[in-house]
Amino acid sequence: MATNVDVVPPPGPRPGLTRLESVDGRSFVARGPSNEQPVPGDYLEPEGEGGVLAFVEEVTGDGSAAGFSASGTLVQFGGGSGASGRPAGAPWHDVAVRPTRPDTVQHLLSAADPELHLGHLAGQDSVGVALVPNRLNRHTFWCGQSGSGKTYALGVLLERILLTTRLPIVVFDPNSDFVRLHERAVEANALQAGALGGRDVVILRPDDEQTPLRVRFTTLTSRAKAAVLRLDPIVDRAEYNALLRLFSGDFDTVDAGQILPYLRSLGDPDAEALAQRIENLGVIEWTRTWALGAVPVTDVIARRPAATVLDLGGYERPEEQLTVALAVLDDLWARRAERRPLLIVVDEAHNLCPPEPETPLGVAVRDRLIQIAAEGRKYGLWLLLSTQRPSKVHPGIVSQCDNLTLMRMNSREDLEQLASAFGFVPRGLLAQAARFRQGEALLAGGFVAMPSIVQMRTRVTPQGGTDVPVPMP
């Protein structure tokens, strides 16, 4: 018998018993039986409302016969305004919904260029989640417990930026994790690796003879010089003044060996005290920090390579790491009026901007980062700060971040803190972070189309320091 075409069901999931209501055409509440219960981050497709999806943010229901209740936001996509012709803001009553087909969600989350994909929606391999690159002009907070995959995922983002934008990057790399950003991973796709190979990636390392990581002491700000020497302009006013005089005259040398004899030759007790301080702190022995005749890091960054990786992990002393960071940040700030965009990536950001640094150098670095967080955006200085716990970074910096990447996070206290700092991120999605697997991340903020739980894609370049394996017999 011939089949009547009118009764062939449309392809894709069929509408179930779940029904949706919206009082304002923007937020919604959906109720249905427990076997149709969605999870936060899911999309539901309202029947007969083309171009609109219901994004689930909160779900209550325990799988019992009572069913579930879900709430969230109605999202328009692809320029659709709803096939029903309903005016914007009009209420919705008793609309049937069904699970969304992957291709519908793709319209919302995936860009035409698959190179922009940071990964795919967790649990839906076919739905790529694209970076919205023009929204990297904000500060970004990157958080997750140790081993959750922050550094790996950060590498994924940096590779996408290098491949798809012309936004220069500088990376403060305290664990030498990004020192292979110019190499190709064994498993990498040849085309992408080739494209990355064409970008100017400069790796500066303390022990590298060709491209050493160096700072020029004479061009540091007075405050930075004083911080290196642990001088307070009021408490240590005589020595501080001797320091100012040292660099305000003709004294300009690339020979570190001349500094102490010169100070002592002046016959001035304050200069002598300063000489003693320099000697006692051993600052002249930081031979892998001072440029002397070499090209300073600030000159390299001023040239704006596509990426400049600063291998802070190559230094033994935390003071040397802080000195390099301060030199770079002060110089970027001094040149801010040039308004040349730069993404400033700080892995293990608690090293550079903890709430309460312990040394004058630490305070100077943190204060500069607070200033860049507060005012850098309009000069094109955008921060991306990665750390294990939100409380480890100064709250004045976290509160300035508009993009969030959250990886696995067990601590309820930390999740609460993130929920209050990032009010735009649905709590139902944040709460799932306790169950994330390695490489899963919640991305939220303008740099993605919608808050999404993403399985990050594979790296093109190798990660520098990976986990140490347990020795086995």
Ligand SMILES: Nc1ncnc2c1ncn2[C@@H]1O[C@H](COP(=O)(O)OP(=O)(O)OP(=O)(O)O)[C@@H](O)[C@H]1O
């Ligand atoms: N998506 C992934 N695919 C494959 N390996 C991964 C992935 N994410 C992380 N890893 C590996 O897991 C280990 C830990 O990841 P990673 O170093 O990124 O963690 P982390 O969150 O930065 O930790 P920490 O806070 O201690 O620095 C590394 O060896 C890394 O290569």
Ligand SMILES: [Mg+2]
């Ligand atoms: Mg890490």
